[in-house]
Amino acid sequence: MSAIPESSPPEFACPGNYVASQPSSLRCAKCGRPLDVKDARYTPTGYVCPYYVKARVATFYNAGFVHYLVVGALCFVLGLLIGVLMRLVVVPIPFFSLWITLILAPLLGGGVAELIRRVMRAMGDVRGQHTWLVSAVLLSIGGLLVMVPELSLVLLLARPPSFSLLIALGGVLLAAIALAARLREFSR
Ligand SMILES: [Zn+2]
Structure with a gap:
C-alpha cells in the first residue's frame, strides 16, 4: 500500500x-x-x-429512466417476436427443432444485443449499468407472454407440457442469457 x-x-x-x-x-x-x-x-x-x-x-453510467424505457420496450417487442418464432420453429420434428433452437436462440440474443448497443449509441453514447439486466428480463417477459395460453393450460389442467413448448421456453431463456452476456461484455 x-x-x-x-x-x-x-x-x-x-x-x-x-x-x-x-x-x-x-x-x-x-x-x-x-x-x-x-x-x-x-x-x-x-x-x-x-x-x-x-x-x-x-x-x-449516464443512462436515465427514459433510456431504460426505450431499451426495455424494444426488448419486450423483440421478445414477443422471438417467442412467436420459437413456437414456429418447433414444429414437426422434435430432434431438429431442438438443434435449430440451440443454434438460433443465442444468435437472436446476440443480434438483439448488437441492436441495443447501436440504439444506446444513437441516443448519445449512453451507458447503463443495468442495461443487460433490463434487456434480458424484458425480452424474457415478451417471449414467455406468447406462451401464456399454453402454459396456463399446462398448469390449470395439470397436463404435462409438450416437448415443443419446453423447447420454445428454453429457446427464449437461451436468447435472454445470450443477450445479457453480450451486453455485459460490451459494457466493460
Ligand atoms: Zn477520496
Whole structure:
C-alpha cells in the first residue's frame, strides 16, 4: 500500500464527506483524506475512498429512466417476436427443432444485443449499468407472454407440457442469457 505524502495537493475533491474512524497513514489517492484500510478501494491509480468509486460509477453510467424505457420496450417487442418464432420453429420434428433452437436462440440474443448497443449509441453514447439486466428480463417477459395460453393450460389442467413448448421456453431463456452476456461484455 503506497501512501501519498501529506504535502502533495489533492487532485480531485471526492464527493461526500468521508472521515476515517481512526488515525490512518493510508490516504485516498484522489482527495488525500486519511483512509481506513477497511474502506479503501483499490484502483489502478492507488487506494481511494468509497465516495470516489461511487462518483466514478455515477459519471460513467449516464443512462436515465427514459433510456431504460426505450431499451426495455424494444426488448419486450423483440421478445414477443422471438417467442412467436420459437413456437414456429418447433414444429414437426422434435430432434431438429431442438438443434435449430440451440443454434438460433443465442444468435437472436446476440443480434438483439448488437441492436441495443447501436440504439444506446444513437441516443448519445449512453451507458447503463443495468442495461443487460433490463434487456434480458424484458425480452424474457415478451417471449414467455406468447406462451401464456399454453402454459396456463399446462398448469390449470395439470397436463404435462409438450416437448415443443419446453423447447420454445428454453429457446427464449437461451436468447435472454445470450443477450445479457453480450451486453455485459460490451459494457466493460
Ligand atoms: Zn477520496
